[in-house]
Structures are given as structure tokens and as C-alpha cells.
Amino acid sequence: MSRKQGAAVAVAMGAVAAIGISGAVGVAAPTPAAAAVDGLRISEIESSGGVPGDWIEFANTGEAPVDLSGFTVRDDDDAHGYAFPAGSTLAPGGYLVIDELQRTGEGDFDFGLGGADAVRLFDPSGALVDAYAWTAHAATTYGVDGDGAWAETEAPTKGEGNRFAAEPEAPTSALRLNEIDSSPGDWVELVNLGDAELSLDGYELRDNSDDHSWAFPAGATIASGGFLVVDEASVGVVDGAPGSFAAAIGIGSADRIRFFDAGGALIDDSGPWEGHAEIGGDPAQATLARCPDGAGEFVLAHPTPGAANSCADPGEGGEEPEPIVTETWPGAPETRELDAAQMFLEDSSGLDAQTGDDGVLLWAVDNGTGTFWKLTAEADGSVAFADGWESGKRARFAKDAGDPAAAGPDTEGITVAGDGMLYLASERDNGAKAVNFNSVLQIDPEAEGPDVVASQEWDLTAQLPQVSANLGIEAVEWVADDELRGRLVDERTGAGYDPADYPLHGEGLFFVAVEDGGRVFAFALNSDGTAEQVADVTPGLPGVMALDYDAVRGGLWAACDDGCAGASAFIAFGAADGAGAEAVDGAGATAGAAAAAAPRVTLFARPEGLPLANTEGFAIAPAGFVVDGRRPAWWFTDGVQAGALRAGWLDAADEIPGGGADSDADGAGSAVGTGSAEGTASGSAGAGGAGGGAASGGAGSSAANGTADASVRATAQSATLAQTGWGANEFLLLVVVLLGAMGAVVLLVSRRRGSAE
Structure with a gap:
């Protein structure tokens, strides 16, 4: 379904002015439509999530049939038009509907309707017959009532008379x-x-x-x-x-x-x-x-x-918090439901995508029971349970190994690390829900179920902000050292992150998000059970419910739920100008970390077609799943049974939000490894900087956001970095100028020779 973004609001408002219809930003105001011709008028509009797709309904309120031959329907763009075919008629009191999939006109209604758009009806001479414009999708549809006023309907009534909800009564309860x-x-x-x-x-x-x-x-x-x-x-x-x-x-x-x-x-x-x-x-x-x-x-x-x-008196509270200002979602606005029939339980929370030997996997977790599932994903975003995973497996605290009746962890987030293990974030023990217990559990996904006891646990409660029991860790995301070396500021040193400073931490850092306050913390989870905080990042959201590292764009996504209108933040890590990750030796250790710049944050609105709900999980497909210049993205909604998992699209652009594409510019090199299970490596270096591959050892071959992501991002960065200073356009201009000068010299010499002869 086609959707317009960004400048569409301005276009729609221009159309509104042109046809004399007013609307309020965010909500389409009930507005009288233009005078109908021979009883013909637009009667109902579906601009988002209709069946099948967008549709427009017309009504004949007159006493005689209306010949629609040659009538044209347009949205707010004159380039988009649908022409009724010859012989089209609408009987008195009747309704006629055109939609995106039932195309019978000469122009075909295939252009879709946006969140800020209009529908206009023209007669064969090009005169405007009827029109309506809006600036946000209706929760149901827009319809015209018996008085000729437009409003949101109670429910879609395609091909039937419109229904409107009764005016809400004032609360009667005391x-x-x-x-x-x-x-x-x-x-x-x-x-x-x-x-x-x-x-x-x-x-x-x-x-x-x-x-x-x-x-x-x-x-x-x-x-x-x-x-x-x-x-x-x-x-x-x-x-x-x-x-x-x-x-x-x-x-x-x-x-x-x-x-x-x-x-x-x-x-x-x-x-x-x-x-x-x-x-x-x-x-x-x-x-x-x-x-x-x-x-x-x-x-x-x-x-x-x-x-x-x-x-309080006005002004007593000081300055109001700055409102969240977001950019348009960098992808397609539409999303679709993947589980119309129930697949999961009721407390859906975390998601994470992984590149494995058999393609792309999607991991999902439920916070009420600790149940987690393994799904296989396709390039169009569709998913199915992996063989034997329809019922999932259940994560258990080590202390509950002998007590299958124990309530277990409140597992809010899930991530797969380079060692092939799953790591679950839990904000409390469901057996003691009033007590905050922020912990990360290591789970072997290959262990025999249905219950899997954590092989290791890290208690982070004392190291994180003290919040209510239900507002603690909401998400966890593992990011490989190769993605962070020299690009993340280590708060202990003030310099670029050097993995060698944390000899017990493995091959990457774990980012955890605390719901209340929206802060994100990077931890080295050590093999001896201790944890060391490396960084504290503020995404600019009052709450964070999901994290996902995007190796293509080179940064971390932090997503909020309906408490922030579904906004998300992209956190781009990068080296400071002139600095970068230094060359690595065959064992993957750095000779020393360079200084890094503070992360850059860009805030985005949710896709227009993503329902405003308690969305707690978010994951993005790797680079290998690019279809028509975009990759699938998934959202997971808490508190529902069917309709918990939705798929949408993220643009697969090389440009990184917040300027991340040139984060290693000005001569800095960025090494990206593509390790194997045997620990071999091959790397791509940023242009103008140090080369060499970063090794990925042992079981690290199944890392989330795998080799394809890293190599694509390295290629994109190299192309970008190579154009610092004089770019291709400037060089072409120089060549043209030089050739022109040479031509003038040759012409001048030729004329002088002719004169001499």
C-alpha cells in the first residue's frame, strides 16, 4: 500500500486550501464537503489498513441514476488519477466502492492514500464535484453524515450507510x-x-x-x-x-x-x-x-x-520538559500483522534477529512465563516457528532448578551473542513481583526443554538506577567488540573503548535499557559473574522498552512504547575526527584504543501503519534480507494474544542517521571482522586508515547481525570515507575546466599558426 511521508502534510494542507476544506493537524475535523452534483458525493474513505487496502466509497443521494463515465478520482496529487470506465452508473440510494486491488478504471486506483491526503472527485469537464482532506489517518474511516459533515465513523461500513458513535455521556460515577x-x-x-x-x-x-x-x-x-x-x-x-x-x-x-x-x-x-x-x-x-x-x-x-x-502556581515547576521532536520513520509506513491466529502468550516482550547457518532466525520472549521461541524468517518479513519450537522453552533461575512450579524470571528482553548463547534481561522474579531484581541470564538454546536453567547470571540491580519493580530492565542487546572498538566512549578512561581493558568479558558488550527514565547502559559481563559498566547513554526518550543493534547503519536502536507515542532513537557511535580504531593483531587485541566522540542521537516517529500500543520488542533484519532497497523490521506488543507480532520495513540506505556514515572520517580506519567458527578472520578497513581484520573466535560464528551486515557496512563506510575533501562532483568539474582550458589553448595555437602561414 502506497503511503506518503515527510512533505505529505504540507502537500495535503495545500490541497485543503485549494478546495476550501479545513482540517486540524493530527485529527481530521468534521467539515462540510463541496456541494454534490445530481446527488453524487464521496461518502466514506479508508486510508489505512482497509480490506483489501485503501478504498473510497461513493453514494447517490438523489432520485435518479448517475452516469459516472469520464468522472475522475484524485488524491492530493494531480499525477494520481482513477477514471471511471464508460458505462459506470450509480443507482439512486446506492453505493459504489473502488479499492486498490479491484481495479476497473482506465487509470486504476493504485496510488493509495496517506496519513495526510485528500480525495477529490471531478466530472468529465474537469470541474470539482466533491472533496475531503485530512491530516492524519482515522482510527476507523472518515465518513459523511446525514447533515453533510465529515467525522470518524464508529466502524467501517464499506458499501453501506455510515455509522457514527453516539456522543459520549458525561461520567456518571462519583x-x-x-x-x-x-x-x-x-x-x-x-x-x-x-x-x-x-x-x-x-x-x-x-x-x-x-x-x-x-x-x-x-x-x-x-x-x-x-x-x-x-x-x-x-x-x-x-x-x-x-x-x-x-x-x-x-x-x-x-x-x-x-x-x-x-x-x-x-x-x-x-x-x-x-x-x-x-x-x-x-x-x-x-x-x-x-x-x-x-x-x-x-x-x-x-x-x-x-x-x-x-x-502549584504557574511557573513554580520551572521549565516544562522539551517535547519529543521526531523525524519521519526511515522506511515504509505500512506494517502488517503476522499472527492473526494466536502464536504467542499474552506478555510478549523481547525480539532479536540472528544470522545462522540456515538463514535468518527471530527469537522472541514472553515476560510472564519466561517462555522463549525460535522462528525462521523470510525476506518479506514473514515468520514461522522453527521445527519443534511451537511451544517454546522456558527460562529458569538457577535457584529454581529443582522447583518447576516456581514463577521464574520476568524476562523482558532477549539477545543472541557471538558465543551462540541467548541472554535474557529480567527486571524481577515473578515469584516476588514487588521487588526490583535486574539481572541478565545466560541460556543455552540447544539445551533440552521444556525448562532451561540459566548457566550463568549477572545481578545488575545495585549498578542500575533504583526504580519501581515493574520499571527496571526492559531490554538487552549484545554488540560485538569489532563494532565498538574505538567508537564507544569508555566512561572509565574517557577514550575509545578498548576490549583489552576487560579481559574476562568475552567478545562484546551488553547494552541494557531501564524503562523508567529511558537510560541505556553498556556492561562487560565477565566470566566470573561480575559486571563492569562501560558507558551510560541517554537516548532522549522518557522510557526505553526495546534495543536492537543495526550493523548496516552502525548504531543502536532504542524504542519506546505508547508512552512516547511509539518513538524510537537511533544512537550512532563513532570515532572523533581524525581518530579511529587502531590496527588489530591476529588474536583480535588492540594495540590501544583511540579517542571516540559522544554518540549522536536521532529520534524517529513510529511508522504510520504501526498501531499505538504497548510495544515492547523490536528487531531488524540483517543486510542479506534487502528487498527493493529495504529490510524487514519486526515489532512485538505486550498484553495481547493474537496480533502481537507485526512486520514492516526499514530503508536499506547507506546513509546512517545522525551522520554515522562518516563517523570514521578524516583518515580514520574502521576494521570489521567476518570471523568463522574456527576463529579465522578477514577484515575490511576504512579508507585512509589502518587495515586488517578483527578475529572472531570459537563459537562466535552465529553472532546476531552477522557477517553480511558487517561487510556491507564496511563497504558503505569505505565509499563514504573515500569522498572526504574533493568529492566526485568537484573532481568532474575540475576535469571539465581543465579540458576547456586545454581546448582554448589548442584553438589559440592553431589560429596563430594559420595567421603565420
Whole structure:
């Protein structure tokens, strides 16, 4: 399905002005359409995710048939047109639909509709008959009502009369969310605005994810005019059993709180926020609250748990956090569902792609049970379970080896390292959900299941920020030393990362992301069970739920969920000008690391066709899967059963966001290894710098983002680096100038000889 990006908004707004229709950025406003001709009008528009594809519906509200022969449909671009074939008619009271796959016109409706676009209908003379423009996809479709006004429909009604949701009624419940604290403690205050005591049996609090739910216990009540505070220690019902609020919900810096009645109906919603509330830079002095109690929007306030709210004066909180400004997703806007029939469990979390002997593999993990799966991937992004992996295997803590009934790790992230082992990130023990326990588990994927006990574990809790139990490690990603040597700033030395400084760490570093605050940390996980922090990276997102290293583009992707509107950050590592990774010897050790520059971060919006949801997993295919200049990408959504895994596309461009393509410029060399299982290596050096390959030893042949990625990136970098100073265009201009001068000299000499003769 064709989608327009970037400048499409400006184009659509220009079309809006041209046809006299107004719209609001982000939401298409109900707007009267142009006057219909003989009862003919555009009646409904599907611009995203329709069946099959985009479609446009026309209605005849008149009393006579309308001959459509020669009528033309265009979007906001005059170059895109569909002409109704001769003999096309629309009966009185009837509907006619054209879509992307049922092409019957002379021009064919094959151009698709974008998030910012328009539909225009012209008669055979070229006169405009009807039109509608919008600036964002509808959650359902756009339709025109009986009064001629456009609005989002209740549901698509292709070829039928439009349906619109009834106007929402004002909340009838006297119960309201009243105050929220997300740091340093987590608590929610309710207020009863009614004149009678109310029961809270079965009522629920949820954050931005439906599977993070805490229900009030039987017998819970709130007095008339009273306040009730639910804090981290409050015991209610979690997953059908007694559990604390902290076991179910951690209120993050990018989050929201919702309140549901016993029947599952939404009573109240705080709306989303970005960044912990602070006054004077201190989160302990601030909350979000309503003033007056139970009414209006949530604003900055002083903490008053169990009492009337005290909202802050304007300006008391200091500067507002900078809004997230993103660039358009660097790939196709559409995504598609891969598991319409349920394939996974309900707590889908981490993804990682691996280049193996049998092609590309995709690993997936569930945080509720510790179950992980191995899937085979195709170049079009489709996946299937590897033989025998339909039920997956279950990761276990070493301490639970003899207790199959133990709840096990809350496995939020997964990565495959150069040693062929899986590494899972866990933010807590599911048997003690209220306790933060940030750890990384080494799992042998070849071990016989269904349960696989961790062969080694690293406890990082004391080395990471102290956060709520449900807001700890969300992702882990292994990156080979060859990708980081001299390109990542080592916080201990202030210079480029030198693997030789960490003799027990293996062949790469592990990046872990902490959900609350969105920081990413690089660790050397040592063979003796210790861990050494190498770097602390701030991607510029209030939360990070997924990590994936992109060896083609030479950087790390950090992705957020709906708390950040699905934004992601690309973190480009690179050497400082004039510096680079030094030559390596046959054993892969460096003679010394060069200075490196701070990473460069570029923020991107999610693809237009990716639903706004609690997306916790993200992975990108390697270079060998390029199709029509793009590679597959995958997203994994928590809290759903079917529809958890989606595939989309990322451009396979040589240019690296944030300037990473020339990160080793100005004479710096970048060695990239292509090792084998026997430890042999062959390398590609950056132009103008030191050459030589970086060895990959032992079992490192199955590293994620494998040899193809490394060689392609090395080629792209070499081509880029070779054009520093005088580029090809400048050189061609010089040649033209020199040839012109030579020609003038020859002509002048010839004339002088002719004159002499």
C-alpha cells in the first residue's frame, strides 16, 4: 500500500486550501464537503489498513441514476488519477466502492492514500464535484453524515450507510482519579464526589498497558467526600491472587493511569504524560493532581495524599520538559500483522534477529512465563516457528532448578551473542513481583526443554538506577567488540573503548535499557559473574522498552512504547575526527584504543501503519534480507494474544542517521571482522586508515547481525570515507575546466599558426 511521508502534510494542507476544506493537524475535523452534483458525493474513505487496502466509497443521494463515465478520482496529487470506465452508473440510494486491488478504471486506483491526503472527485469537464482532506489517518474511516459533515465513523461500513458513535455521556460515577505520584514513590489517590459511601469491589487500576492491572479487594469502600490512596504496599488482587500494587503497576515517567469499574468499563483516565512531575528539580515535591478535586485536567501539584489537592502556581515547576521532536520513520509506513491466529502468550516482550547457518532466525520472549521461541524468517518479513519450537522453552533461575512450579524470571528482553548463547534481561522474579531484581541470564538454546536453567547470571540491580519493580530492565542487546572498538566512549578512561581493558568479558558488550527514565547502559559481563559498566547513554526518550543493534547503519536502536507515542532513537557511535580504531593483531587485541566522540542521537516517529500500543520488542533484519532497497523490521506488543507480532520495513540506505556514515572520517580506519567458527578472520578497513581484520573466535560464528551486515557496512563506510575533501562532483568539474582550458589553448595555437602561414 502506497503511503506518503515527510512533505505529505504540507502537500495535503495545500490541497485543503485549494478546495476550501479545513482540517486540524493530527485529527481530521468534521467539515462540510463541496456541494454534490445530481446527488453524487464521496461518502466514506479508508486510508489505512482497509480490506483489501485503501478504498473510497461513493453514494447517490438523489432520485435518479448517475452516469459516472469520464468522472475522475484524485488524491492530493494531480499525477494520481482513477477514471471511471464508460458505462459506470450509480443507482439512486446506492453505493459504489473502488479499492486498490479491484481495479476497473482506465487509470486504476493504485496510488493509495496517506496519513495526510485528500480525495477529490471531478466530472468529465474537469470541474470539482466533491472533496475531503485530512491530516492524519482515522482510527476507523472518515465518513459523511446525514447533515453533510465529515467525522470518524464508529466502524467501517464499506458499501453501506455510515455509522457514527453516539456522543459520549458525561461520567456518571462519583468516583474520580484525583492525584498521582510517579516518583520517588508510586501512589494513586481516588476521591468520592458523591453523597454516599461507595463499594470498590472488583474495581481496577491500570497503567498504559491492559495487562498491568491491580483490583480492589472484596469489601473495599470509599466514604462520601472521602479520599483513598493506593500505594506500592496496598494489597489487592493481581492475576487472580492477592498481590501488592507494586507487583502489578510501576508508574513510569512516560505513562498514564486508568480506572475501571467491576464490569471493565472505563470510569476515568489521567491521560498520558512525559517526565516525572518536579518542583525545583525535585520529584519528591511534586505530583499530578486535579484542582478542584476530581475536576479538570491533571496539573502540577504539591503532594497531599489523602487530603484536598494543592495545585502549584504557574511557573513554580520551572521549565516544562522539551517535547519529543521526531523525524519521519526511515522506511515504509505500512506494517502488517503476522499472527492473526494466536502464536504467542499474552506478555510478549523481547525480539532479536540472528544470522545462522540456515538463514535468518527471530527469537522472541514472553515476560510472564519466561517462555522463549525460535522462528525462521523470510525476506518479506514473514515468520514461522522453527521445527519443534511451537511451544517454546522456558527460562529458569538457577535457584529454581529443582522447583518447576516456581514463577521464574520476568524476562523482558532477549539477545543472541557471538558465543551462540541467548541472554535474557529480567527486571524481577515473578515469584516476588514487588521487588526490583535486574539481572541478565545466560541460556543455552540447544539445551533440552521444556525448562532451561540459566548457566550463568549477572545481578545488575545495585549498578542500575533504583526504580519501581515493574520499571527496571526492559531490554538487552549484545554488540560485538569489532563494532565498538574505538567508537564507544569508555566512561572509565574517557577514550575509545578498548576490549583489552576487560579481559574476562568475552567478545562484546551488553547494552541494557531501564524503562523508567529511558537510560541505556553498556556492561562487560565477565566470566566470573561480575559486571563492569562501560558507558551510560541517554537516548532522549522518557522510557526505553526495546534495543536492537543495526550493523548496516552502525548504531543502536532504542524504542519506546505508547508512552512516547511509539518513538524510537537511533544512537550512532563513532570515532572523533581524525581518530579511529587502531590496527588489530591476529588474536583480535588492540594495540590501544583511540579517542571516540559522544554518540549522536536521532529520534524517529513510529511508522504510520504501526498501531499505538504497548510495544515492547523490536528487531531488524540483517543486510542479506534487502528487498527493493529495504529490510524487514519486526515489532512485538505486550498484553495481547493474537496480533502481537507485526512486520514492516526499514530503508536499506547507506546513509546512517545522525551522520554515522562518516563517523570514521578524516583518515580514520574502521576494521570489521567476518570471523568463522574456527576463529579465522578477514577484515575490511576504512579508507585512509589502518587495515586488517578483527578475529572472531570459537563459537562466535552465529553472532546476531552477522557477517553480511558487517561487510556491507564496511563497504558503505569505505565509499563514504573515500569522498572526504574533493568529492566526485568537484573532481568532474575540475576535469571539465581543465579540458576547456586545454581546448582554448589548442584553438589559440592553431589560429596563430594559420595567421603565420
